[in-house]
Amino acid sequence: MNYHRYIDVDVVNGPGTRCTLYVAGCEHHCPGCYNASTWPLNSGHPFCDALADQIVADLNDTRIRRRGLSLTGGDPLHPENVPEVLKLVRRVRAECPGKDVWMWTGYTFEALTSAQRELAQMVDVLVDGRFVQELADPELLFRGSSNQRLIEVGKV
Numbered sequence: 001m002n003y004h005r006y007i008d009v010d011v012v013n014g015p016g017t018r019c020t021l022y023v024a025g026c027e028h029h030c031p032g033c034y035n036a037s038t039w040p041l042n043s044g045h046p047f048c049d050a051l052a053d054q055i056v057a058d059l060n061d062t063r064i065r066r067r068g069l070s071l072t073g074g075d076p077l078h079p080e081n082v083p084e085v086l087k088l089v090r091r092v093r094a095e096c097p098g099k100d101v102w103m104w105t106g107y108t109f110e111a112l113t114s115a116q117r118e119l120a121q122m123v124d125v126l127v128d129g130r131f132v133q134e135l136a137d138p139e140l141l142f143r144g145s146s147n148q149r150l151i152e153v154g155k156v
């Protein structure tokens, strides 16, 4: 898996102060996408164990308290990304107690494959669906267009 950017202290992508990872690869190609440079799977830089170690350490850093991890992109649920993101989320669940995980995807929850769903069900909140320019609304919290949903996966 490749990634574009890692922000160790982020207050924009999700609630509270967070760590945010932008992965590479998205097959949705929504018109008006704010992050089209992330579409190719081979764009950005290779994700590695050292970065996973850093994310875990940052989430556990008591000097700057983070509420959790945000996974965006690109699409963390792109089939090519699922195994590596699953590994990362499993580590966060095991090694970062009390931290939440938010994930943004262009797929709708109902359309997920079983592998995608296994991963999606490990996060706290899934923001799902493609960005639809006609439904864009800057007043919406944590999503770009009104078709997208904030799904508390544990309650589904």
Ligand code: SF4
Residues within 6 Å of the ligand: 026, 027, 028, 029, 030, 033, 034, 035, 036, 038, 073, 074, 075, 105, 106, 107, 129, 130, 131
């Ligand atoms: S799903 Fe997100 S990253 Fe992918 S094209 Fe749509 S807006 Fe861009």
